Amino acid sequence: MEKKLKVYADRMSQPSRAVLTFCRLNGIEFEEIKIDTSKRHQLSPQYTDVNPLRKVPAIVHGNFNLSESHAILVYLVSAFPGIADHWYPTDVFRRAKIQSVLDWHHSNLRYGADHYVINTVLGPALGHPLNPKAASEAEKVLSSSLSNLEKIWLNGNGRFLLGGSQPSIADLSLVCELVQLEVLDEKDRDRILSPYKKVVRWIEDTRAATNPHFDQVHNILFRVKMKLQHPRSMDAEAGTETSSKMGRHSKM
Amino acid sequence: MEKKLKVYADRMSQPSRAVLTFCRLNGIEFEEIKIDTSKRHQLSPQYTDVNPLRKVPAIVHGNFNLSESHAILVYLVSAFPGIADHWYPTDVFRRAKIQSVLDWHHSNLRYGADHYVINTVLGPALGHPLNPKAASEAEKVLSSSLSNLEKIWLNGNGRFLLGGSQPSIADLSLVCELVQLEVLDEKDRDRILSPYKKVVRWIEDTRAATNPHFDQVHNILFRVKMKLQHPRSMDAEAGTETSSKMGRHSKM
Known part of the structure; x- marks a missing residue:
């Protein structure tokens, strides 16, 4: 076997x-x-x-x-x-809190982010028509989730969720969810994310703590973003532009 | 403290x-x-x-x-x-499978059952108007979830999820979700549940394995169901009718 x-x-x-x-x-x-x-x-x-x-x-x-x-x-x-223990601590109380964040994720951050992205950008590639009404409803769930992230889960002394000084599997899971917003139009992404300063900083901190692996695994998103924004340059395989854009976009 | x-x-x-x-x-x-x-x-x-x-x-x-x-x-x-160990086994493989069912629950069975009940019956009590279109979409998620429950999670030798011979926290959590369908019109509940024979039997088995506590905690649902079906008799506090109906409805 x-x-x-x-x-x-x-x-x-x-x-x-x-x-x-x-x-x-x-x-x-x-x-x-x-x-x-x-x-x-x-x-x-x-x-x-x-x-x-x-x-x-x-x-x-x-x-x-x-x-x-x-x-x-x-x-x-x-x-x-x-x-390392920080990913999913053996301490019963810290572990329970991480589990609580992961459970919360499903119907809140995941629901909001996923439905927003599908209904504004990615739907057609997956065989769904874009749906502005569903996008608007998803944005409400997403914004409320970001607000709770900012006020509750990131309301600690540490740089990570629940006041942690190192990331847990909840940080990784939730940040992977949010990084998909990279494929949105810049103005939509800014409108949604920028009110939440702690969230924006925490995304960067989690990315920094998990690089180079994080960026390598996420590279595909930056390529898709470019294809959505510059379909012709991508079709022509404009190598130079691709590299310079990748550099900029990989900084999210 | x-x-x-x-x-x-x-x-x-x-x-x-x-x-x-x-x-x-x-x-x-x-x-x-x-x-x-x-x-x-x-x-x-x-x-x-x-x-x-x-x-x-x-x-x-x-x-x-x-x-x-x-x-x-x-x-x-x-x-x-x-x-007792069967509720959340220490065995790493069984525990992982139970966690997987619990994670699946959120965006599937919970989403479907909860949105269907809110949009067909309970919404007004919580300040939401009924929404037949949302109910119809929720029913699709609910039926697909029931089909997966029947074919995948209940596809074992035991009476419980994942082939268990005794219930786990996943059985309890998912059955509590489904029992809320009790407040629906009988015809809606039958249309949705009755195609899934294993699911119906498993609900009964889980209820039997957790009684009398299960029924005591769920009594409120049967009272609400009656109020929805017979608002006048409830307002008049028709004691005799109440007891006989409770007996019948508590058999779900």
């Missing part, structure tokens, strides 16, 4: 990026298997055997398979030795 | 009922503090100190406070001695 971890992921999916970044950060040996959801590869019979829910990410570790990124991150902490 | 657990709950909220039922089942001494969300008690300054997110349920245990029902259930397993 081959025991090397397999990570089935689409780098356009924010929870996929969280799992990939975590594995690289912690020196976990793994094979990345690309599931291109824009080509509906997650619906293939082969992938249905891996994850019958047909979502990314999923892992196979020996004969054990698992889906849902939060559950995967928690499993990796238990299954691989030597992962 | 008083260490007795305080549970802030509204029995009309399905995650509140899951936490209350779990505490009673496991002999955890606690004080239940009612937060009536139909009267917006969750927005009071006193409750905001307990849970700044202003949602139910939340707990206070000594000087530790925590929100999000899944995180609370996991915390209770760690913080109170003697809770």
